Amino acid sequence: xxxxxxxxxxxxxxxxxxxxxxxxxxxxxxxxxxxxxxxxxxxxxxxxxxxxxxxxxxxxxxxxxxxxxxxxxxxxxxxxxxxxxxxxxxxxxxxxxxxxxxxxxxxxxxxxxxxxxxxxxxxxxxxxxxxxxxxxxxxxxxxxxxxxxxxxxxxxxxxxxxxxxxxxxxxxxxxxxxxxxxxxxxxxxxxxxxxxxxxxxxxxxxxxxxxxxxxxxxxxxxxxxxxxxxxxxxxxxxxxxxxxxxxxxxxxxxxxxxxxxxxxxxxxxx
Amino acid sequence: xxxxxxxxxxxxxxxxxxxxxxxxxxxxxxxxxxxxxxxxxxxxxxxxxxxxxxxxxxxxxxxxxxxxxxxxxxxxxxxxxxxxxxxxxxxxxxxxxxxxxxxxxxxxxxxxxxxxxxxxxxxxxxxxxxxxxxxxxxxxxxxxxxxxxxxxxxxxxxxxxxxxxxxxxxxxxxxxxxxxxxxxxxxxxxxxxxxxxxxxxxxxxxxxxxxxxxxxxxxxxxxxxxxxxxxxxxxxxxxxxxxxxxxxxxxxxxxx
Amino acid sequence: xxxxxxxxxxxxxxxxxxxxxxxxxxxxxxxxxxxxxxxxxxxxxxxxxxxxxxxxxxxxxxxxxxxxxxxxxxxxxxxxxxxxxxxxxxxxxxxxxxxxxxxxxxxxxxxxxxxxxxxxxxxxxxxxxxxxxxxxxxxxxxxxxxxxxxxxxxxxxxxxxxxxxxxxxxxxxxxxxxxxxxxxxxxxxxxxxxxxxxxxxxxxxxxxxxxxxxxxxxxxxxxxxxxxxxxxxxxxxxxxxxxxxxxxxxxxxxxxxxxxxxxx
Numbered sequence: 001x002x003x004x005x006x007x008x009x010x011x012x013x014x015x016x017x018x019x020x021x022x023x024x025x026x027x028x029x030x031x032x033x034x035x036x037x038x039x040x041x042x043x044x045x046x047x048x049x050x051x052x053x054x055x056x057x058x059x060x061x062x063x064x065x066x067x068x069x070x071x072x073x074x075x076x077x078x079x080x081x082x083x084x085x086x087x088x089x090x091x092x093x094x095x096x097x098x099x100x101x102x103x104x105x106x107x108x109x110x111x112x113x114x115x116x117x118x119x120x121x122x123x124x125x126x127x128x129x130x131x132x133x134x135x136x137x138x139x140x141x142x143x144x145x146x147x148x149x150x151x152x153x154x155x156x157x158x159x160x161x162x163x164x165x166x167x168x169x170x171x172x173x174x175x176x177x178x179x180x181x182x183x184x185x186x187x188x189x190x191x192x193x194x195x196x197x198x199x200x201x202x203x204x205x206x207x208x209x210x211x212x213x214x215x216x217x218x219x220x221x222x223x224x225x226x227x228x229x230x231x232x233x234x235x236x237x238x239x240x241x242x243x244x245x246x247x248x249x250x251x252x253x254x255x256x257x258x259x260x261x262x263x264x265x266x267x268x269x270x
Numbered sequence: 271x272x273x274x275x276x277x278x279x280x281x282x283x284x285x286x287x288x289x290x291x292x293x294x295x296x297x298x299x300x301x302x303x304x305x306x307x308x309x310x311x312x313x314x315x316x317x318x319x320x321x322x323x324x325x326x327x328x329x330x331x332x333x334x335x336x337x338x339x340x341x342x343x344x345x346x347x348x349x350x351x352x353x354x355x356x357x358x359x360x361x362x363x364x365x366x367x368x369x370x371x372x373x374x375x376x377x378x379x380x381x382x383x384x385x386x387x388x389x390x391x392x393x394x395x396x397x398x399x400x401x402x403x404x405x406x407x408x409x410x411x412x413x414x415x416x417x418x419x420x421x422x423x424x425x426x427x428x429x430x431x432x433x434x435x436x437x438x439x440x441x442x443x444x445x446x447x448x449x450x451x452x453x454x455x456x457x458x459x460x461x462x463x464x465x466x467x468x469x470x471x472x473x474x475x476x477x478x479x480x481x482x483x484x485x486x487x488x489x490x491x492x493x494x495x496x497x498x499x500x501x502x503x504x505x506x507x508x509x510x511x512x513x514x515x516x517x518x519x520x521x522x523x524x525x526x
Numbered sequence: 527x528x529x530x531x532x533x534x535x536x537x538x539x540x541x542x543x544x545x546x547x548x549x550x551x552x553x554x555x556x557x558x559x560x561x562x563x564x565x566x567x568x569x570x571x572x573x574x575x576x577x578x579x580x581x582x583x584x585x586x587x588x589x590x591x592x593x594x595x596x597x598x599x600x601x602x603x604x605x606x607x608x609x610x611x612x613x614x615x616x617x618x619x620x621x622x623x624x625x626x627x628x629x630x631x632x633x634x635x636x637x638x639x640x641x642x643x644x645x646x647x648x649x650x651x652x653x654x655x656x657x658x659x660x661x662x663x664x665x666x667x668x669x670x671x672x673x674x675x676x677x678x679x680x681x682x683x684x685x686x687x688x689x690x691x692x693x694x695x696x697x698x699x700x701x702x703x704x705x706x707x708x709x710x711x712x713x714x715x716x717x718x719x720x721x722x723x724x725x726x727x728x729x730x731x732x733x734x735x736x737x738x739x740x741x742x743x744x745x746x747x748x749x750x751x752x753x754x755x756x757x758x759x760x761x762x763x764x765x766x767x768x769x770x771x772x773x774x775x776x777x778x779x780x781x782x783x784x785x786x787x788x789x790x
Contacts, residue, residue: 024363024366025362025363025365025366025369026366028363028366028367029366029367029369029370032366032367032368032369032370032371033370036371053389053390107284110280110281110284110285110288111284111285111287111288112288113281113285114285114286114288114289115288115289115292117507118503118506118507119503121461121503121506121507121510122502122503122506122507123461123464123465123468123469123502123506125465125468125469125472126468126469126472126479126480126483126498126499126502127499128472129472129483129484129486129487129495130487130492130495130499132487133309133487133490133492134309205379208379209379209381212379212381212382213381213469213472216381216384216385216473217472217473217484224382227382227384227385228385230385231384231385231386231388231389232385234389236386236389239385239386239389240386242382243378243382243383243386244378246378246379246382247374247377247378247379247382248377250377250378250379251376251377251378254376254377422613424610424611424613424614425613425614425616427584427610427614428608428610428614428615429627429631430584430602431582431583431584431602431606431607431608431610432602432607432627432628432631432632432679433602433603433604433631433632434631438631442616442627442630442631443616446616446618447617447618449618523617523618523659523660523661
């Protein structure tokens with residue numbers, strides 16, 4: 001039986017996470033990143049990989065300084081940011097009311113659900129070439145792609161949030177004489193807020209993707225344009241700097257929405 | 271009688287009606303001269319164009335090219351995603367090792383690394399597969415991880431009470447219990463792999479649905495683009511529905 | 527013959543946040559004879575489940591010892607089987623698959639497993655539901671599967687952790703009755719944790735009353751009523767006497783309970 005016992009302890013350790021102190025996993029994570037960077041730095045120097053294709057952390061660091069100093073970085077960033085902000089704001093303005101309508105009206109839902117679901121599932125990015133034909137190669141086509149990427153996750157999640165609102169709460173409100181408008185503003189909106197924000201969070205990712213894809217496809221300026229330029233010039237270090245900047249932007253924005261989402265979720269007793 | 275039939279099939283009837291009226295309005299705005307067909311084509315022209323492409327075998331060739339990359343990418347993502355997810359779900363240290371990279375993957379738009387892959391693998395199928403693979407990997411990994419990690423503790427305890435060894439617990443409790451959530455991850459992966467394939471094809475390929483869109487866009491041939499767009503939307507819906515069906519099937523034992 | 531010996535048993539849990547250990551049970555000593563039916567009652571947080579799971583080998587002993595047939599317990603073993611609450615059946619396996627599960631884990635010979643499992647499914651009256659899945663069964667039926675799974679591995683000691691806790695009162699009574707019938711056949715040593723006083727008296731040769739802070743034995747009450755037991759006994763004066771005594775014990779604990787936060 002002693003064999004069984006030692007096995008049992010192992011299961012314990014794996015299945016129940018509180019058996020590890022927090023510091024252990026953090027240490028391992030940090031170590032894992034450090035080793036990755038070291039390997040990346042050393043491998044080209046040992047000739048294990050061709051540094052021309054992989055660059056090195058030290059080179060990327062230096063390239064980052066160059067990019068900020070001399071590459072007109074703010075100009076490109078401003079263009080990409082404008083595309084993102086405009087497309088995303090438009091998407092927000094359209095999707096939340098539309099999602100609310102779909103969440104509260106059965107007929108609207110039955111009518112609009114099939115095309116919406118198809119567009120939610122399908123990669124809206126394939127509409128980019130059409131957008132370029134309609135709107136040209138400058139800002140408007142990118143704004144359209146961001147808009148198309150961001151709108152559907154918000155619609156779908158707003159709709160789901162409204163539909164999942166507690167029927168008992170609504171009944172209780174009605175019993176106190178609340179009318180439809182009261183129910184909507186006092187119950188449906190607050191209780192679906194976490195779900196709406198989840199849609200917004202997903203939409204951020206798709207919006208950033210829209211900007212990058214749009215600019216990679218055809219553009220005269222913007223961070224995606226810079227990516228393409230340095231890609232074809234084999235300046236991997238600068239390419240990585242721009243890719244990292246985009247990642248950091250996406251990560252920061254997603255984290256902010258998640259923070260808001262968690263805060264809103266905590267209002268509600270679970 | 272009629273009303274009864276309508277009530278039972280209301281969702282399907284209204285849904286079909288809605289899709290049909292989109293087609294009608296689309297045709298109408300062009301026929302009435304409100305919108306220039308150069309911008310949006312018309313359903314009848316798209317249909318005619320689709321028949322031509324079907325007959326010449328061009329449509330088939332493009333679908334086959336895209337599906338080849340898609341299957342390869344999704345297959346790889348499934349194998350790697352489940353393998354890493356299982357390891358990370360079972361061994362906490364493996365999860366710690368992978369976590370920072372997964373974190374990064376979540377926030378980084380994979381497509382930003384497209385030029386890097388072109389530098390490594392050239393334009394064409396390898397780059398397309400690599401991008402689509404990375405697109406599909408995250409949800410498959412994440413779902414497998416959470417399925418294995420959140421194994422039902424009551425079941426583990428029951429298994430242990432009968433002397434189950436760690437491998438027994440893994441094979442008989444953790445793995446079967448995770449199947450539905452892993453399939454849900456696959457469903458998300460399907461949509462993302464498809465996105466990855468067609469987007470990467472937009473930028474550089476010699477065949478495929480995404481390539482066809484980009485190619486005809488340069489010639490400003492809207493009807494021909496629309497054929498590929500419609501096919502991609504249909505593929506997305508059909509593939510996702512397939513996985514939704516599979517998900518329900520594997521989930522049937524769950525107490526709802 | 528004494529089958530289970532518990533000596534000065536103490537079990538502590540590490541709490542996830544602080545370094546301080548929480549004492550679940552302390553200073554427990556008890557001898558259990560072969561063939562005895564023991565029930566354990568007490569207010570929630572008295573450590574009655576902990577005691578049972580320690581005997582099962584699923585919870586580690588901090589100090590003291592548990593021995594079964596003179597072997598010290600330090601893990602699960604073939605000599606014991608546990609009947610858990612409702613949720614411990616594998617939802618993706620059929621009734622047959624679930625009863626086979628324990629046998630498979632204990633590495634019984636493949637040819638025996640199927641027949642043996644079917645025999646025990648029949649014993650608990652579920653032969654018509656062999657291929658059903660847990661979500662298709664009622665709570666009472668699921669607990670029959672649980673009991674069949676435990677008995678199929680032929681343990682010396684049957685451990686039951688509030689097996690009827692999730693059932694409604696009526697089903698509960700029926701299940702108690704049936705458990706008695708099944709148990710009467712070979713009278714295996716049994717430990718049964720419950721918070722239902724009537725159930726505890728009806729089933730037991732001895733009732734162990736536990737108190738809390740820390741979890742300890744307050745009284746061991748011998749039930750002198752003849753076997754086989756039947757529902758008429760609930761009305762007897764004797765039963766009423768036992769019931770009153772147990773109730774006094776539990777009410778004492780209830781009175782102090784609102785002062786302490788619940789530790790399940």
